[in-house]
Amino acid sequence: MKITEARVILSSPGRNFATLKITTDTGLTGLGDATLNGREKAVVAYLEEHVIPWLLGQDAERIEHVWQSLYKGAYWRRGPVTMTAIAAVDMALWDIKAKQAGLPLYQLLGGASRTGVTVYGHANGKSIDDCLSEVENYVAMGYQAVRLQCAIPGLDKAYGVAKGKLYYEPAERGLPPMETWSTPEYLDFIPELFAQARKQFGPHLKLLHDVHHRLTPQEAAALGKSLEPFRLGWLEDPTPADNPESFRLIRQHTTTPIATGEVLNHLQDFRVLVSEQLIDYVRTSVQRCGGLTHMRQIALFADAFQVRTGCHGATDLSPVTMGVALHFGLWVPNFGLQEYMRHNEETDAMFPHAYTFADGMLHPGEAPGHGVELDESMASEYPYQAASLPVAQLRDGTAWSW
CATH class of the missing domain: 3.20.20.120 (Enolase-like C-terminal domain)
Structure with missing residues (x-):
C-alpha cells in the first residue's frame, strides 16, 4: 500500500491547527496532528520541505520503518519541530492501518x-x-x-x-x-x-x-x-x-x-x-x-x-x-x-x-482508525492567523519561564 499524497491543512477555528492528511493508492486516508503552539509554520515547513517528498511512494504499512527513517535519517534528531512532524506522520499511518483492519485503533x-x-x-x-x-x-x-x-x-x-x-x-x-x-x-x-x-x-x-x-x-x-x-x-x-x-x-x-x-x-x-x-x-x-x-x-x-x-x-x-x-x-x-x-x-x-x-x-x-476526521471545506473557512504564547518577566524586568 503506497503513499500517493501527503499534504498539510492549516486552519484556525478559534486557534491554529496544522493537520497532515496522507492518502494511499488503495484510497485509504489517515490524519495526523502537526500543531506546535505558536510555531505551527515551522512544522509545516519541515513537513513540506523535508518529510513529504520522502514519504511519497513509501509503503504505508511499514510504520516502524517510516518512523526510524524519519528519526535516524534526519541526523539532526529530536526537538519539538522534528518530533511533532514525525508524530503527524505516525498518527496518520496508524489511522490508515486500523482502517485497513476495520478496527478501532486500541484493538x-x-x-x-x-x-x-x-x-x-x-x-x-x-x-x-x-x-x-x-x-x-x-x-x-x-x-x-x-x-x-x-x-x-x-x-x-x-x-x-x-x-x-x-x-x-x-x-x-x-x-x-x-x-x-x-x-x-x-x-x-x-x-x-x-x-x-x-x-x-x-x-x-x-x-x-x-x-x-x-x-x-x-x-x-x-x-x-x-x-x-x-x-x-x-x-x-x-x-x-x-x-x-x-x-x-x-x-x-x-x-x-x-x-x-x-x-x-x-x-x-x-x-x-x-x-x-x-x-x-x-x-x-x-x-x-x-x-x-x-x-x-x-x-x-x-x-x-x-x-x-x-x-x-x-x-x-x-x-x-x-x-x-x-x-x-x-x-x-x-x-x-x-x-x-x-x-x-x-x-x-x-x-x-x-x-x-x-x-x-x-x-x-x-x-475504524482513530475515529477523527476533518471537514476540509469548513477548515477553508478558518484561515491561519499568526499567534504567540505569552512570555513572562519578574517585576524588575528579568526574563522568566512562562
Whole structure:
C-alpha cells in the first residue's frame, strides 16, 4: 500500500491547527496532528520541505520503518519541530492501518485495559470563590479529577486563568504578550486555595495544580511540602524539566506526587526522571513525542518503574491527537490520567470524532482508525492567523519561564 499524497491543512477555528492528511493508492486516508503552539509554520515547513517528498511512494504499512527513517535519517534528531512532524506522520499511518483492519485503533495495540479513560478538567477563576465555583461545575458534570488555577493577588495575569468558561487558550494574535510573575505572592497564596478546596469537596476528589515551570527546585520542594496536607493528585511541572537531576531535590523534601514532561519529546529525556523515580506521571503526549510508536516505548519504560501516564491534552492539540491519545489511554497498562481541555464548538464541528464523555471518562469509540476526521471545506473557512504564547518577566524586568 503506497503513499500517493501527503499534504498539510492549516486552519484556525478559534486557534491554529496544522493537520497532515496522507492518502494511499488503495484510497485509504489517515490524519495526523502537526500543531506546535505558536510555531505551527515551522512544522509545516519541515513537513513540506523535508518529510513529504520522502514519504511519497513509501509503503504505508511499514510504520516502524517510516518512523526510524524519519528519526535516524534526519541526523539532526529530536526537538519539538522534528518530533511533532514525525508524530503527524505516525498518527496518520496508524489511522490508515486500523482502517485497513476495520478496527478501532486500541484493538491493534492489544485491546482495552479499562472501560474508559479518566480525564481531568480545568477549573480556574479570578478569585478562590470563582475557582471553587468552577470545580463545583466540573463535579456536577461527573469529573473525578479537576485541575485548579487561580489569579494571584497583586499580579495582573496568571497562567491557566481563562477569559471565559471551559475553554482556555493562552496564545494570542500577533507578537507574544508580556506577563509579570512574582514567586513570593504565589507561594503564599496557593496553599490557601487548596485548603479551601479540600474543605469544600472532601478527601476523595482528585485535585491537581500546574506550576508551569516557574519555580526553582528549592521553591518547588517548599511548595510541595506546604501542599502535603491537601493530598494533591499531582503537582505539575514544578520546575523546568531541562535538567532532570533538579527533581532529586524536590523528591527529597516532599511526598506530593510530581508530573512533568509535556515539553519533553524522547525516551532519553525521561531516562533519569523515570529510572530514579523522581516523578510519578509522564506528561508528554503522542503528538509531542513522535507519535504512538514512540509513546508506547516511553510508557512501557515508565511502567517498569511504577510511573504512570498523565498525557498532555490541552487545546493546542487538535481532536486528532485527543482521538489517538484515548486509544492509547484505553490500552496502556500504566495509565494514570488524561488531560481533557474542551475544544470550542467550531473545532468540534470541523473535526467530527467518535470519542464521547460520560461519568468523568472519555471513550475513543469503535470507529475504524482513530475515529477523527476533518471537514476540509469548513477548515477553508478558518484561515491561519499568526499567534504567540505569552512570555513572562519578574517585576524588575528579568526574563522568566512562562
